[in-house]
Amino acid sequence: MQDWLWATAADLGRGIAAGEIDPVDLCEVYLEAIDAHTLRDRIYVRVTHDRARAEAKAASDRAKAGQRLSPLDGVPISWKDLFDTAGIGTEAGTAMMQGRVPTADAEVLRVATGMGLVCLGKTHMTEIAFSGLGYNPVTATPPCVNDEAAVPGGSSSGAGTSVAFGLAAAAIGSDTGGSVRIPSMWNDLVGLKTTFGRLPVDGSVALCSEFDTVGPLCRSVEDAALVLNALEGGSPVDLKGVSLNGMRFAALQTVVMDEMREVPLSGYQAAVSKLEAAGAEIVPLEVPELTRAFEMSGPLYTADAYANWRDLIAAHGDKMYWQIYNRVIAGKEVLAHDFLALWQELRAIRAAYASATAPYDAVLCPGSPIMPPNCEKLATDEEYYLAENLLALRNTRVANLMGLASLVLPSSVPSVGIMLNVAGGDDARLLRIGAAVEAALA
Template sequence: MYLTDLTIAEAAVRLERREISSAELTNAYLERIERLNPSINAYVTVTAERARADASRADEEIAAGNYRGPLHGVPIGLKDLYDTAGIETAGGSKILKGRVPEKDSTVARRLAEAGAVLLGKTNTHEFAWGVTTNNPHTGATHNPWKLDRIPGGSSGGSGAAIAARMAAGTLGSDTGGSIRIPSALCGAVGLKPTFGRVSKAGVLPMSWQFDHAGPICRTVEDAAIVLQAIAGYDPDDFATVPVPVPDYLAGLEGGVRGLRIGVPREQFFGLLDAEVRVAIELALETLSGLGAEVVDVDAGFRRETLLKAWLVCVAESQALHAEWFPSRKDEYGEDLQQTLSGPLPDAKGLADAYRASYDIKEGVRRTFEVVDLLVTPTTMRTASLIGEEEVEVDGFKMSTGGAFAQLTMPFNIAGVPAISVPCGFDGEGLPIGLQIAGGPFEEAKVLRAARAFEMG
């Protein structure tokens, strides 16, 4: 087995026993990045010197008996939205090129305290505003499964890094699906926690209401390990909640027997590529065979309500960029220019948008009064060609944003945890994702179900 084939959990066992060193593991990843990144463009910054120093320190600490836990000495990548002291954080933009924070984001600090090794910063759609990671400033990230395809976005660099074995684990951010979409299209595991479960302090924002931070990893177990390190109340983020953080690994193997799983067909199954539909139906059969009760439910919202609620995100982004836009309009990519140039809703329109988001939150959360989990496709189709502005879904033309974010957005608006796990491939060998969502702060249950499906 190549060192870069080890999951976080597998590497952790070997590092603690000193069967391998963090230096060996880190160098293996750095060599792979050097070889593959020119064709994939998952990383915009590689911190090789910092990584080797982190690894050397981890080896010394482990040898001295000061083992910190399963991330100690494990190499990771961070999306280029997470502030890192002394390392450029530009959010994939020209506007913030050369911006070097003086301190780490809370999550970057918590990972460092857990002993993780920082390999570098991963590519993102400009200011996280898109689903393709086709970035006009840092270049397009390519899907490792087929280099002419998108990896998804906006955390496409993080998803591609996992698929290409260029990191043991990564962090993404998720406003409308930006952790789960790349995970689905790249065959990775991506978890968007409950709003308020993980701090966003020091993470470049897209929307105050809908932004989430979370892991993209190779396995559900690895996602649980990373979540354990980064979850918890942070006084620097007003949105975090002082809710106790459970042991996410303790019940991971508990299975789904006895769980009631809801399938919201009206909201999530109306338009799907045929191969995606078949894969999801087979996944539901698997969960049923593992002992779950699978029932059809109504998720409590309508598509028109979803589109209206999304205006909250647009309005907040326009406010966030008012310092630079339109005065520095030419420094933005064309797609983001269009988003930021759109008309702002008036007071009534904005009030209606906030009311729509409240209605979605209420509808989704009430569903968890009758079921334990919701299971849906993550995306309507598999990865499209780089550069396509419109894509086809089951014979219908639609925007890339609609095709890839429409099934993930509701759980950002509702603020509940949702994970994407691989559930097969289409005829071209491209990955398909299964999405599992749970009630507020029920990440442990979501992870347990995802693990049961993953293990089959």
């Protein structure tokens, strides 16, 4: 049964369908593993034992009656602590929301529960989701699975580590600038940033209303496809029969290849070579307009975040980690007409990007230019924190700024990922391409 902790969500679902795994037993194996784990309190904010057991029992009864609701009915997953859970605290990694207990589930959790997924609990996160590092001195900082002295990536830090340490079959996080994909790549997982607006954010704590998205952190592309299906209540994406032979990928060069550290660069280059060997054509591509998009991103993000958090910050800002406070409060200085002008300019850049990338099946780039930074150094060196946070978020932010769907997959190098971006709305096609890339990298 301990093998279940490391199985893909898809394989667990198949085991339940075949009568080889009882969801009740599966749930207990996960709950026992969580409760016994020395890192439990750095990964989970709270474990929802009663809810998980009740949902697992219902899934077991459905399986025995031949009435399963989805391929993942009965599979236990974790939820980032910004998704509302009825009667269970949801505090978004900040002391400003301590004691907040919602009365209803977030919409995506409601749908996922209706598809049979079992909620194991709520995972730690960066404070208010506003950092890509995963460092949170206010609540807890989970460790990176490959280096316990390093941060795990954020802001869905506990989400990524719950899967990487075998304490959830999959996890649900949010991605505003990379917060699903950074902890996925640094913990050797698959992470999907869905198209903005594809999944509802009702009942989730907002960071930036124009960029917030919901997405899964998983062990495989198949898992990502099945979890996406469960989150939106649709039909699973068919991943069969996809080949890289004849596919044409753009290898983005603008900004994303700057300041690449040696290990991420070599890992990315090795991954690209494998894709070429599998039959894909790789074409270097410059999109000069992206430089301006990155210049604009600071005020776009901080103003949006400040609009959502200004009232709580005015009342309880002294409870925040000062690095996060400073980042949010900068948005106070952005004037409304400047914010609107920036969005007009960003829409024009999005059109230029779409035109430049239209001839390609997908756009490739390194998931991150850096490896997971040292936690202690982040805590003691202000300039190091600021520099590493900007670099951690840089490459992933392309997809958020350009309104894309994005997928990160692990390379053969620990904590190094390769990222695929496609046009917004093409999530299903992205997953199909991702399945072929995953096979080529195996």
